[in-house]
Amino acid sequence: MDTTVPTIRFDQNGECNFCEMHDVMEARYPLDERGKAELDRLVADIKKAGEGKKYDVICGTSGGRDSTWTLLLACKTLGLRPLAVHFDNGWNSAIAVSNVHNACEILDIDLETYVADWDEFRDIQHAFLKASTPDVEVPTDVAIHTVMHKLAVKEGVKYIFNGHSFRTEGIAPKDWTYMDGRYIRDVQETFGTVPIKDFQNFNLWDYLKFHFIHRVKVVPILNYFPYDKRVVDKKIQAELGWRNYGGHHHESTYTKFIQSYLLPRKFHVDKRRTENSAMIRSGYMTREEALDGVKDIYPYDPTLIGYVAEKFNLTVDQFNELVDRPVKSFRDYKSYYPLIRLMKLPIDIASRLGIIPRLLYLKFLG
Template structure:
């Protein structure tokens, strides 16, 4: 397939649903422009963030905690804990342990919560259950093998929020630092997880929740839990966050974006690149270009080199998941698919996109939700993987 690169960032036609305007600027740069309008920085952003903090404090009055922060031991979640504490909030830190934590991640979480005086709640998944779900997603042959963790995390956060009667979940995402993950690279919902598990798994997930759409409606519209991204309102950069984390919290760098998880390190450095030709550095570098923290030439130079793969990590992952060489080889050679090959809520999301737009306007969902899912990309994604598989056979 001929590759076209955005004239503004470095996202290219390895993003299945990408398209370009007459100046060669991609749709994700346009999405970023809309996000920046919703989340201004500097004085305007400070005022908006101050208003949000006041609401959180008011809703949390008389409670032990007024918000929840998900923690992983990585750059963003560690900095978010510190930032939320600086804002005068009383967070409960929540961690989902899926069995893949690095030693650095465990130490980072402990150091941060201890030094900041923040209580930590950890939900430990049953390893056999979670392993079964991860293997099922590898066998699904989609680029969504990290989805079991991503979806379980938000499910756990919502469940704890409802149990503790906490109305706000603080997310550590920052569009200025890492951009928006393309839909064709990552998609998740509860119906998708259960369908893949049913097709390729052998167990049911009982130790951690897989929330249905109705559960989500309950949490967001009945319990009125809201997701808030405070880092969107400041001039956030990972370099600044790493510096503060090290100086204030005794934090150690795990060596890459989300590499605090051993599986994520395998997934991003080897699996995505080798099987799907997806390099997530393009998303992160593109965000830095848009925010002025990297030149386009510097970004192109960075991604011109292969994503570094840690020695032994592929064998370690295969052994931990109990995959034989033959099993793993079959996974890597299987025709690539997407979430559209499975039962998901995506068609329903498209049907309800106008109510979703209203929910985003009312700040029930982050605005990025509508910007990402408000356009139906089914045809482009299906066409992309059909052509990809055809060319691979040649």
């Protein structure tokens, strides 16, 4: 991580705020007896909440490494009964679809697939390209989050497993990835051509409703485990027939285009920096290996440009004109961020009391 990240800052010892956040997460999820004891208590609570119900937990699955590993841990290691949930936004790779079905069949778990309205969803994605911010894949992230919460309420499930690990993926700077429902709505109203109707948005009321009324908890389950990707790959390949699709989050062709082409070339955002930094701190990579891994610009498949343009019903020239628009930020649009800033003190207090994760304060207000 370096000064290409707008919100980075260094203390008197030359240590950056992202290392501070990593330290907070390591303290919160220690890989020792304390962490094991907390995990045991958590699993006991999940099983108790699932008594008399068909499922214990909701797990999102994309066919990627993280979500496939989450399913394997939930079933085989923790002895839980998950409902796997897949969000189909129209960009799935064939390998990802195969990975999803193989995992669910081998583990003998139910799969619920939510298929987005393609015309509406494509229009929202198109609007984000016009908005010219790095958050072009945020609609997908928000929609799967909403779908899982709604299914949790429908099935009476109190827990959702999040397949993100800070030890391998790091902590995304808010200027690289920012999401909230008001932001999505404003971008769509500004640049979209159809009103939001079926899109699964997640606004402030949804957060309050699911968190405080329905008491649904999102658990970053991978944080409780060591996560050496080489070891994980071998396990999910051997046990679930998982196949690699060539790069982190490349299970979706659109995400592959975003991470390999759009972000590094338009926004100078290379997510290998956050990932490699996390793996240095977690002991899975040396600093020299990490630097060597980002010395060249992210490689990409040139045929992706034509493929993505065609999916948006655009010529390559029209698409390139869209990509070449001046760079903007989420701050250029309406969002909940001003409210978050206004609530800085109570959010700080709530995070210190453990009511909300401390990381949220450090990332957005620290």
